[in-house]
Amino acid sequence: MRIVVAMSGGVDSSVAAALLAEQGHDVIGLSMQLYAQNGGQFGSCCTLDDLNDARRVASTLGFPHYILNLEERFHETVISNFVHEYASGRTPLPCAHCNSDLKFSTLLERARGFGSESVATGHYARIEQSAEGRWRLKRSVDRDKDQSYFLFSLTQEQLASAVFPVGSLSKPAVRAEAHRLGLAVADKPDSQEICFVPDGDYAAFVASRTPDARAGAIVDDSGRTLATHEGVHRFTIGQRKGLGIATGMPLYVVKIDAESGDVTVGPRSALERSTLTASAVNWVSVDAPSTWLRVSAQIRHRHRAAAGRVRALDGHRAEFEFDDPQAAVTPGQAVVFYDEDVVVGGGWIE
Amino acid sequence: MRIYLDHNATTPPSDAVVQRMVAVLRDEFGNPSSVHHFGQRAKAIIDEARSAVAALIGADPGDVVFTGGGTEGDNLAIRGIAEALEPSGRKHLIATTIEHEAVLNTLKALARRGWKTTLLPVDESGIVSPDALRSAITDDTALVSVMHANNEIGTVQPIAELAAIARERRAVFHTDAVQSAGKIPIDVKALGVDLLSISAHKFYGPKGVGALWIRRGVRLQAPLTGGKQERSRRAGTENVAGIAGMGVAAREAIAKMGSEGTRLAALRDRLEDGILRNVTGTALNGVRSARVPNTTNISFDRTEAESLLIALDLEGVAVSTGSACSSGTLEPSHVLKAMGLPPHRTQNSLRFSLGAANTDADIDRVIAVMPGIVEKLRSLTRTPVRA
Numbered sequence: 001m002r003i004v005v006a007m008s009g010g011v012d013s014s015v016a017a018a019l020l021a022e023q024g025h026d027v028i029g030l031s032m033q034l035y036a037q038n039g040g041q042f043g044s045c046c047t048l049d050d051l052n053d054a055r056r057v058a059s060t061l062g063f064p065h066y067i068l069n070l071e072e073r074f075h076e077t078v079i080s081n082f083v084h085e086y087a088s089g090r091t092p093l094p095c096a097h098c099n100s101d102l103k104f105s106t107l108l109e110r111a112r113g114f115g116s117e118s119v120a121t122g123h124y125a126r127i128e129q130s131a132e133g134r135w136r137l138k139r140s141v142d143r144d145k146d147q148s149y150f151l152f153s154l155t156q157e158q159l160a161s162a163v164f165p166v167g168s169l170s171k172p173a174v175r176a177e178a179h180r181l182g183l184a185v186a187d188k189p190d191s192q193e194i195c196f197v198p199d200g201d202y203a204a205f206v207a208s209r210t211p212d213a214r215a216g217a218i219v220d221d222s223g224r225t226l227a228t229h230e231g232v233h234r235f236t237i238g239q240r241k242g243l244g245i246a247t248g249m250p251l252y253v254v255k256i257d258a259e260s261g262d263v264t265v266g267p268r269s270a271l272e273r274s275t276l277t278a279s280a281v282n283w284v285s286v287d288a289p290s291t292w293l294r295v296s297a298q299i300r301h302r303h304r305a306a307a308g309r310v311r312a313l314d315g316h317r318a319e320f321e322f323d324d325p326q327a328a329v330t331p332g333q334a335v336v337f338y339d340e341d342v343v344v345g346g347g348w349i350e
Numbered sequence: 351m352r353i354y355l356d357h358n359a360t361t362p363p364s365d366a367v368v369q370r371m372v373a374v375l376r377d378e379f380g381n382p383s384s385v386h387h388f389g390q391r392a393k394a395i396i397d398e399a400r401s402a403v404a405a406l407i408g409a410d411p412g413d414v415v416f417t418g419g420g421t422e423g424d425n426l427a428i429r430g431i432a433e434a435l436e437p438s439g440r441k442h443l444i445a446t447t448i449e450h451e452a453v454l455n456t457l458k459a460l461a462r463r464g465w466k467t468t469l470l471p472v473d474e475s476g477i478v479s480p481d482a483l484r485s486a487i488t489d490d491t492a493l494v495s496v497m498h499a500n501n502e503i504g505t506v507q508p509i510a511e512l513a514a515i516a517r518e519r520r521a522v523f524h525t526d527a528v529q530s531a532g533k534i535p536i537d538v539k540a541l542g543v544d545l546l547s548i549s550a551h552k553f554y555g556p557k558g559v560g561a562l563w564i565r566r567g568v569r570l571q572a573p574l575t576g577g578k579q580e581r582s583r584r585a586g587t588e589n590v591a592g593i594a595g596m597g598v599a600a601r602e603a604i605a606k607m608g609s610e611g612t613r614l615a616a617l618r619d620r621l622e623d624g625i626l627r628n629v630t631g632t633a634l635n636g637v638r639s640a641r642v643p644n645t646t647n648i649s650f651d652r653t654e655a656e657s658l659l660i661a662l663d664l665e666g667v668a669v670s671t672g673s674a675c676s677s678g679t680l681e682p683s684h685v686l687k688a689m690g691l692p693p694h695r696t697q698n699s700l701r702f703s704l705g706a707a708n709t710d711a712d713i714d715r716v717i718a719v720m721p722g723i724v725e726k727l728r729s730l731t732r733t734p735v736r737a
Binding site: 028064066068069109110112113114115 | 656660663726727
């Protein structure tokens with residue numbers, strides 16, 4: 001069967017492609033060029049070197065490889081949202097948008113044009129089909145590398161077309177496979193940063209794209225001004241460093257009001273929330289639950305899912321109540337509901 | 351069976367070329383600059399190749415300089431003239447908007463060093479008007495560079511007329527004939543140019559070898575410094591086997607040009623008509639008159655050229671678009687842009703360039719698979735495509 005593999009040039013997608021090729025699939029490697037390669041803006045993922053790595057892996061394994069220029073589409077679907085979210089006082093999650101709006105959308109369309117009904121990636125997550133035919137998304141067996149959090153917004157149709165060959169392997173096992181197959185990328189370091197902001201300076205990236213970013217005041221919970229700041233995009237909920245305030249006790253960003261420009265700080269206890277609401281909720285393993293459902297909720301990539309209950313609201317929204325209050329519930333990040341390893345659904349924190 | 355329709359990118363070396371090159375590599379290892387027997391044999395091989403290449407372009411062998419390819423020839427011509435004429439105070443260079451990057455980026459580099467540059471526009475058929483040159487050229491113009499045939503659309507420029515205008519103003523005239531050499535007859539004297547660059551691998555010779563013809567008496571300051579090879583115009587030990595291969599390719603091109611040109615033009619016209627007739631929303635880029643016989647360029651509405659190229663490759667049909675960027679992705683064609691085509695056509699166009707191995711059956715197959723591939727891609731596209 002012909003199958004397109006989205007290849008970043010990293011070890012995970014390389015091994016994904018290799019495993020499929022070894023199983024006898026007719027593999028086509030596609031790499032996406034997502035931002036200018038000639039302006040000196042080299043990120044940690046999909047730079048010219050990474051594209052060359054992908055090409056070398058394809059050539060080693062003997063299948064065709066092409067590079068698609070999806071710069072325009074990436075800008076429309078991922079970068080503009082990223083900038084808008086930060087400028088609105090929220091903390092975006094671009095990788096999730098890239099998965100649902102680019103890899104399993106535009107790239108999948110292209111794949112179909114090339115005779116492949118699915119797109120395989122190097123994501124650490126698992127997809128299963130239930131007896132009733134419903135597609136389910138599960139955490140990777142490597143809990144530490146699990147990326148299901150970034151995939152919650154895939155629809156049933158998208159899940160049906162997604163293949164994650166390394167989702168049932170641990171990272172060390174993936175590297176071992178890469179060595180066994182003689183892939184040049186076997187020891188390549190994992191990518192860490194958001195790919196299109198290579199130096200990690202999100203504030204500068206956003207500021208250069210929203211020249212009118214709102215300056216404002218840093219205030220305490222009584223509204224008293226403690227300092228001024230150069231724009232709400234420089235802050236994220238729970239942030240402690242870089243506030244420019246010297247007080248006796250540690251202060252954290254607890255609220256960002258993009259309208260007024262006010263950034264409210266307070267003690268750690270002020271960060272805690274026991275409820276949240278989410279929008280654009282995608283229900284994966286169940287139909288939208290009209291009554292309370294016991295699940296656990298993960299509110300950022302490195303968060304241990306916390307127990308509570310969820311129910312659907314009108315307009316593709318949902319509300320969640322934590323059993324124990326959680327710190328730094330951050331608007332713009334995803335909340336993903338799990339039943340053990342199974343993704344129940346997820347949405348964007350309001 | 352794969353069908354190769356990308357001969358303007360490169361051609362497969364002919365059997366005779368490969369045989370000759372292998373024989374020279376194995377048996378004639380001498381350095382042409384050496385005084386002894388081995389050097390003399392190598393020198394003789396180069397001389398023989400020089401005569402063959404000169405014959406291809408109607409030149410005297412003594413005015414042909416072997417280079418490392420078309421790009422190097424263009425650089426040697428433009429930088430060489432610019433440097434030689436710099437003391438004269440002529441600080442203006444003219445080229446066209448549809449030149450190859452070898453010319454465009456060389457002009458850009460010189461512009462950064464203070465040279466004034468002008469790029470002449472082309473009309474919608476891709477032709478440079480002599481009037482445009484007349485109004486752009488001044489007494490400060492050192493060099494005019496206009497390509498003979500365009501690599502993307504195959505259009506042949508009125509070089510003789512343009513060169514005459516340059517001559518009146520005492521400007522040096524260079525033509526990049528990389529895409530015309532071996533495809534159509536070239537006579538440097540009839541063209542009236544001062545410099546003409548060609549590349550072996552575009553006419554069934556090896557890669558990494560080319561030639562620059564320099565009219566006797568034209569002074570040029572070689573940018574590459576070193577030994578006195580090629581009359582001090584191209585320093586460095588000669589690529590003897592490559593040059594020998596180029597010589598064989600030139601002889602073969604001279605022998606076959608007439609009949610092969612007629613054959614390829616008929617195949618090309620049939621391919622072009624077949625696609626334009628059988629695939630909806632297609633249009634020819636450029637004009638049917640005044641082009642090299644092997645090239646056509648067609649735009650496909652509501653179809654990303656990038657996807658179409660890949661889908662065709664997976665079907666075993668190798669074509670290309672305009673220029674590829676450093677990563678290998680495709681960029682809108684600067685040539686089609688310069689012709690004033692709208693964005694959807696500059697991004698949704700394919701170049702088909704035919705050559706020796708192509709047969710009637712190849713063309714039939716391409717015409718047969720094309721409509722289905724295009725329709726499939728169009729039907730799957732939900733995300734917006736420039737329409």
